Each structure stands twice: as C-alpha cells, then as structure tokens.
Amino acid sequence: MERVWVVIPAGGRGQRFGAAQAKQYVLLRDRPVIAHTLAAFLGEPRIAGIQLVLPGEDIATGAWRELLGPMPAPLLPPVVGGGLRADSVRLGLEALLRQGAVPSDWVLVHDAARPCLRREDLLRLLESLANAPQGALLAVPVADTLKRGEDGCSSGTVDREGLWRALTPQAFPLGALLAALEAARAGNRQITDEASAMEAQGWRPRLIPGHGDNIKVTLSDDLMLAAAILAARSEEG
Ligand SMILES: Nc1ccn([C@@H]2O[C@H](COP(=O)(O)OP(=O)(O)OP(=O)(O)O)[C@@H](O)[C@H]2O)c(=O)n1
Numbered sequence: 720m721e722r723v724w725v726v727i728p729a730g731g732r733g734q735r736f737g738a739a740q741a742k743q744y745v746l747l748r749d750r751p752v753i754a755h756t757l758a759a760f761l762g763e764p765r766i767a768g769i770q771l772v773l774p775g776e777d778i779a780t781g782a783w784r785e786l787l788g789p790m791p792a793p794l795l796p797p798v799v800g801g802g803l804r805a806d807s808v809r810l811g812l813e814a815l816l817r818q819g820a821v822p823s824d825w826v827l828v829h830d831a832a833r834p835c836l837r838r839e840d841l842l843r844l845l846e847s848l849a850n851a852p853q854g855a856l857l858a859v860p861v862a863d864t865l866k867r868g869e870d871g872c873s874s875g876t877v878d879r880e881g882l883w884r885a886l887t888p889q890a891f892p893l894g895a896l897l898a899a900l901e902a903a904r905a906g907n908r909q910i911t912d913e914a915s916a917m918e919a920q921g922w923r924p925r926l927i928p929g930h931g932d933n934i935k936v937t938l939s940d941d942l943m944l945a946a947a948i949l950a951a952r953s954e955e956g
C-alpha cells in the first residue's frame with residue numbers, strides 16, 4: 720500500500736467560535752483542542768508524517784510549540800496556512816511533496832477543529848483505502864428533518880433520503896487532490912471539503928460510516944460538547 724500522510728488544517732481564525740484565542744488552541748479538558756486531534760493519529764504505524772498547517776504568526780513566533788506541548792514524531796515542520804481552508808489544505812499538500820511525499824501516496828485531511836475522532840473510525844477509514852480507488856471519507860447519514868430557511872422561516876423541507884453529513888478525515892491520492900484543489904481555485908469555486916473538489920473532477924469517493932460524536936468545534940458551545948464526549952470516553956476506559 721502507498722504511504723499515508725496526514726494534513727491537519729489548523730490555520731483558521733475561529734471567527735464563529737468568538738474567542739480571543741484561535742479555537743484550535745483553546746484548552747479542552749487538560750490540553751489544547753489540537754493536541755486531542757493529533758492524539759488520534761499518533762502511534763499509527765501506517766502514517767508516514769503529519770503536516771500541520773497553522774496561522775502564520777504562530778509559526779513566526781514559535782508559539783505553537785508551547786501551545787501543543789511535547790509532541791512525538793511524526794510531526795513535520797508546520798507550514799503557514801492560507802485565506803481559506805482549501806488554501807491551507809493545498810499548502811499542506813505542497814509541503815508534503817517538498818518533503819518526500821509522491822503524488823500516488825494517500826493523504827488524509829482532518830480538521831484540527833475535530834478533536835473527538837475515534838481511533839476505530841480512523842482505522843476503518845484506513846482499511847477502506849484498499850478498496851477505495853476514488854478516495855473515501857468518514858460520514859454519517861442525516862438523521863434530522865432538514866428545512867430550507869428563508870427570512871427566518873421554513874420555506875420547505877429538503878428530502879434527506881440519501882443525504883450524509885461529511886466529516887473528516889477525508890482520504891485521497893495526494894496528487895489528484897492537489898490538482899482538484901488547484902482546479903477549484905482556478906475556477907473560483909468555493910469548496911468546503913476535499914471530496915467536493917474531487918467530485919467536481921468526476922470522482923465518487925466512498926462514504927465510510929463514522930460516529931456522529933466526531934464533532935467540529937465551530938461555536939463556543941461545541942467546546943462543552945467535545946469535553947462531555949471525551950469525558951464519557953475516558954469513563955468508558
Ligand atoms: N483559512 C483556513 C480556515 C480554516 N482552517 C481550518 O479548517 C478547519 C475547519 O474550518 P472551520 O471550522 O471553519 O475553522 P475556522 O475557519 O477557524 O472557523 P471560522 O469559519 O468560524 O472562522 C479548522 O481546523 C481550521 O483551523 C484552515 O486551516 N485555514
């Protein structure tokens with residue numbers, strides 16, 4: 720199997736979170752959010768290296784080192800992110816190619832803001848790659864009724880049959896993903912995940928069932944939810 724790399728986009732500002740500190744660094748239980756996110760990958764022998772993509776100032780000042788605390792390898796030297804999440808992912812992929820990755824290698828892209836990824840879900844995604852020539856992503860089927868809102872009112876219901884919530888990690892061949900992100904950028908298409916860039920190129924990535932507790936810390940309330948999820952897990956042992 721080709722080598723597997725990880726890109727962790729952590730270059731956002733967390734505007735919706737609304738804290739003075741970028742949400743990827745805020746304390747969650749005992750450690751920064753991003754430290755929990757990285758913990759899901761550390762010790763996984765199939766992962767050749769983890770590429771962090773951080774806000775520029777954190778790299779310039781080196782602040783990320785004390786924010787993350789001691790991190791075992793295989794953390795690669797972090798690189799500066801871009802204006803959009805897709806830019807940060809693209810910059811992370813380019814950094815991997817400069818450090819020895821090749822286009823046919825797999826890359827998993829996982830939001831720094833998703834600190835509750837289960838190891839079992841990561842393993843399920845990794846194991847799916849042998850039969851996922853067009854890539855794969857963790858996802859959960861939509862379980863709520865979906866409304867289309869107009870002026871604060873419901874203007875109708877969206878049929879949820881066959882709809883999934885895309886999570887991360889999302890896994891693709893590195894070169895194909897980079898080309899798809901470059902094509903989206905050239906076409907000025909706003910994309911919010913790697914799979915949408917690949918779908919625009921005709922790829923049909925596999926949907927790998929994950930757990931709904933792989934939440935993205937977006938709003939401040941999500942931090943408490945993430946803490947409750949991690950607390951419940953540590954009680955389960
Ligand atoms: N220019 C950006 C924007 C986002 N991200 C990362 O992409 C992940 C998901 O993005 P999101 O939850 O939207 O984070 P922010 O962009 O920071 O949030 P907001 O939109 O509220 O500012 C986060 O780990 C974030 O750090 C990134 O690396 N570079």
Ligand SMILES: C[C@](O)(CO)[C@H](O)COP(=O)(O)O
Nearest residue numbers: 804830885886887911912935
């Ligand atoms: C990539 C993602 O987490 C999949 O659900 C989501 O699209 C990120 O969206 P954001 O607005 O950049 O947080």
